[in-house]
Amino acid sequence: VSTDLETELREALHARAATITPDRLRRPVPARRSARRHPTAWVAAAALVLAAIVGIGFAVLGGQDSGDRVAAGDAPDLRSTAWAVTAVTGDGRRQPITSPEVSVAFHLDHRFDANDGVNFYSGRWRQSGDTVTISDVAGTLVGYGGHDPAVLAAQRGIGALNGAVSVSLRDGTLRLATHGVTVELSRRTGFQDTPAAEPSPTGSRTGGAPGSYVNGSEIAPAPSAS
Amino acid sequence: VTELPAELQRLYEQHYLALVRLAAHLVDDLESAEDVVQDVFAGLRTTPADPVRYLRRAVVNRARSTLRRRRVVRTFLAGRTRLDDAEPADEDLLRNERRRTLLVAVGQLPHRQREIVVLRYYEDLGVSEIAAVLGISPGAVSSSLSRALDALHSRLGDDREH
Numbered sequence: 551v552s553t554d555l556e557t558e559l560r561e562a563l564h565a566r567a568a569t570i571t572p573d574r575l576r577r578p579v580p581a582r583r584s585a586r587r588h589p590t591a592w593v594a595a596a597a598l599v600l601a602a603i604v605g606i607g608f609a610v611l612g613g614q615d616s617g618d619r620v621a622a623g624d625a626p627d628l629r630s631t632a633w634a635v636t637a638v639t640g641d642g643r644r645q646p647i648t649s650p651e652v653s654v655a656f657h658l659d660h661r662f663d664a665n666d667g668v669n670f671y672s673g674r675w676r677q678s679g680d681t682v683t684i685s686d687v688a689g690t691l692v693g694y695g696g697h698d699p700a701v702l703a704a705q706r707g708i709g710a711l712n713g714a715v716s717v718s719l720r721d722g723t724l725r726l727a728t729h730g731v732t733v734e735l736s737r738r739t740g741f742q743d744t745p746a747a748e749p750s751p752t753g754s755r756t757g758g759a760p761g762s763y764v765n766g767s768e769i770a771p772a773p774s775a776s
Numbered sequence: 777v778t779e780l781p782a783e784l785q786r787l788y789e790q791h792y793l794a795l796v797r798l799a800a801h802l803v804d805d806l807e808s809a810e811d812v813v814q815d816v817f818a819g820l821r822t823t824p825a826d827p828v829r830y831l832r833r834a835v836v837n838r839a840r841s842t843l844r845r846r847r848v849v850r851t852f853l854a855g856r857t858r859l860d861d862a863e864p865a866d867e868d869l870l871r872n873e874r875r876r877t878l879l880v881a882v883g884q885l886p887h888r889q890r891e892i893v894v895l896r897y898y899e900d901l902g903v904s905e906i907a908a909v910l911g912i913s914p915g916a917v918s919s920s921l922s923r924a925l926d927a928l929h930s931r932l933g934d935d936r937e938h
Binding site: 555556558559560561562563564565566567570572574575576679680729730 | 793796797800801806807809810874875878879882893894897898900925928929932
């Protein structure tokens with residue numbers, strides 16, 4: 551029972567924290583990149599510009615995902631993105647994940663999909679700044695009796711993605727942190743987001759009816775659930 | 777904020793929102809939470825050796841002072857935005873009655889127990905880390921946490937019966 555209560559406490563506290571978004575603050579959260587105050591900042595800025603130019607060059611030459619809306623920064627836009635899990639950290643231990651199956655996807659119509667290599671999960675997702683709230687998660691129930699630490703870590707990492715999740719993107723690595731677990735992910739290029747073929751069980755709450763896409767954009771944002 | 781030295785400005789930028797969220801769990805209304813965090817940064821003169829731990833500790837201590845002061849000026853706060861009354865980002869989460877009851881129950885715990893519950897289940901700190909933040913022994917953390925969970929169990933049980 552304590553475990554249940556502890557889980558409820560975590561979810562409740564994180565859910566309440568997720569309601570505190572920068573736009574609700576009296577004093578705006580300052581920009582992440584502060585004004586330059588030290589000469590070395592100029593060197594760093596020059597390096598960043600150079601890196602950006604090189605990055606743009608690769609993007610233009612590679613050209614596979616020119617519609618990429620995930621920008622470097624602390625609050626990436628996750629709409630229409632898919633990610634492969636590369637590591638899971640919990641209890642101070644980081645477990646690399648190499649199986650390409652272990653992944654998550656954030657669909658434009660607010661469907662959330664995840665695969666821990668053993669089971670598949672689906673639910674709803676919503677983003678507010680640097681917090682993603684994942685809800686209504688349901689999954690398959692295939693048992694795993696093995697002891698592969700990578701599989702167990704993948705299950706723990708994917709299993710933690712429920713409720714309020716902190717999200718950040720640094721150096722191309724997406725980090726989802728919740729319930730004492732941090733999941734590291736790398737972007738899957740070439741992800742083809744498609745609306746659900748049929749209304750999901752909670753489809754009436756999304757506001758984004760299947761097919762409501764115009765040039766990759768949602769016609770109307772999903773309304774708040776009531 | 778703009779007068780802060782560059783190092784402190786960086787700390788502010790990195791931790792402001794997270795600290796406001798932590799403070800909000802301890803003082804209940806958003807405006808007071810912001811005041812708590814602003815006061816903490818206003819009191820900083822140099823970058824602490826362990827900034828995150830220092831800031832957590834300072835926020836917890838200042839939130840406690842705020843709660844003490846609030847007893848005296850409770851009516852003055854009547855117009856402030858309580859988190860429970862604010863429009864939540866995801867209404868269905870906070871409309872869950874059991875969750876709301878649980879948050880109210882956490883808010884009614886004694887200060888120390890409330891701090892420990894928040895640090896344990898929101899900040900995901902271990903017992904020794906909580907002890908370091910609060911400046912008390914790990915044993916005191918464990919016993920307080922146990923009492924807090926018992927109280928929450930009892931409170932939820934009571935509510936289910938009504």
